[in-house]
Amino acid sequence: AQKITQTQPGMFVQEKEAVTLDCTYDTSDPSYGLFWYKQPSSGEMIFLIYQGSYDQQNATEGRYSLNFQKARKSANLVISASQLGDSAMYFCAMKYNFNKFYFGSGTKLNVKP
């Protein structure tokens, strides 16, 4: 069975500091995609970053980077230079078999001024 685990229900970070959100996954499928989404209070899911299972290098998108450790089955999101607008729920998700996503339970990030 596929599974995504986010062990941090909530986190606080000081503005301008970096923060790491943890995500581990479990799959026997060799081909999969790992995604991070941000969900502000408005409810919309905003795509942040993607890592393919065959990608050799860690993905980066602006202030977001994904620390992909395939052997450990982890895909942690690193946000550098946190901003107040980063306060939101963050979901790690794994995708395989067309558009069937498995989402983690989410991490609520609060950025303090």
Added chain:
Amino acid sequence: KAGVTQTPRYLIKTRGQQVTLSCSPISGHRSVSWYQQTPGQGLQFLFEYFSETQRNKGNFPGRFSGRQFSNSRSEMNVSTLELGDSALYLCASSPRGASVEKLFFGSGTQLSVL
């Protein structure tokens, strides 16, 4: 380019009623998937459509159904509503539904069942 549009934004229904939610994907996207989000169960996959065909289905009862039209717009129907169906229903689209494609989500429909 317009994003994924979901209507209505909010819905209030009573137990036993049925409801239809609508989703218009990004122009050119042929894959549409639906998700249910609740505080207790988190985000759960409902089903995915591509070219008017359901390709994938999550573990939901038959009261949950959907369809996709030739213009890729999709509808989701829930019959005989139960209190536990209260949730945020999110629709997402992607060009083909391939595993490497990111999903673009709509703002969701917040359904409250009284």
